[in-house]
Every structure is written in C-alpha cells, then in structure tokens.
Amino acid sequence: MKNVVLVSLLIILLLPACDYAKFDRYPGTKLDSIPQEFRGIYKDPDKKSKIQNNIIVEKNYWMESTKSAKYYLSDSFILSTYKGDYFLTTLEDNKRACYVLYLKTSGTDLLLYPILYDDKKPKEKNSMTKYFSPQIEKDSSTVFMMNEEKLWEYTQKELLKGESMKLKRQVSK
Numbered sequence: 001m002k003n004v005v006l007v008s009l010l011i012i013l014l015l016p017a018c019d020y021a022k023f024d025r026y027p028g029t030k031l032d033s034i035p036q037e038f039r040g041i042y043k044d045p046d047k048k049s050k051i052q053n054n055i056i057v058e059k060n061y062w063m064e065s066t067k068s069a070k071y072y073l074s075d076s077f078i079l080s081t082y083k084g085d086y087f088l089t090t091l092e093d094n095k096r097a098c099y100v101l102y103l104k105t106s107g108t109d110l111l112l113y114p115i116l117y118d119d120k121k122p123k124e125k126n127s128m129t130k131y132f133s134p135q136i137e138k139d140s141s142t143v144f145m146m147n148e149e150k151l152w153e154y155t156q157k158e159l160l161k162g163e164s165m166k167l168k169r170q171v172s173k
Helices: 004-010 148-157
Strands: 040-043 054-057 061-064 070-072 077-082 085-091 098-106 109-114 134-136 142-144 165-169
Touching (some): 077 148, 085 148
C-alpha cells in the first residue's frame, strides 16, 4: 500500500518529468518513535483544498485531520536516522522498492524534501547518478542501491539546495 499521506504531501512538489527515486531499502537505523521535535499539528500546504486540513504527527503515527486513518510506523512506513539526519521511507505496492523523504525542522516548522529522480534526463545530467548507480529492474523501473554515506553526501550537497515542502506548525491558543 503506498502511503496516502506521503503521496498527498509530496504531490505539490513533483515536477511533471520527475518521479520518486526508488531505493532497495531504508537508510540508517530504524526508529520506534517519532522524535519530539517533529511532533505537532501542521497546516496542510495544499491551498487548493476547500476544507482546512492539518497534518498531525504524534509519537508513532502521522495522519490527516480530514481522514480517520492513522499511518503508524511499521515495516512499510519507516522513520530512520543516519548521522543525525532523519529519513521517512515508505514501501511501494509490490514491496520491492522504497521511497525516501528527508525531514528536518526549521524553527517550529517541518521541512520535507522528497528524493526525486528524472529518468528522462541523460544519466550524466542527473545529480542522483553522481552518488548512486541506478539498477534497471525487469519492469524497466530504476532502483538505487542504498548507500547511507552517499545519501548523506547527496542530501548535504544537492537535496538541500532544492525546494522543500514547508509544513507550518499550528500554535495552540
């Protein structure tokens, strides 16, 4: 099951030619709970929505306020850490590949950086291929072999230069 929350959060950022980069596994060490710094209620950045929606982050789940489903940390929805950085990973439908999202805070807000790959660009023009060797699967999809050190380097040198989705923390009154 693709994680509905992750997909809805990232849809705003996707460029038509880019897709989620797929990895063979999650990076770093899996966490059993979501750190306090990420917990809270955030305004959904989808300005097109007619209904006010919040993203609620608690000790071990994420959810949208307009939906009753909670997405608990599990084997298919993983929060992990490497060198003090945080990554949210979800498994795609067939459980063969993972989508990875970099998380960080900025003041009280939560910044989400999707790791995207444009398979329409030549290999030499994709910043991902400077750090990872793509593997072509039988179904012609591209999957990258996880290398935490290369992911960390890519994050610091490339990913953080790009756009993030900013979730504004809602201050309780």
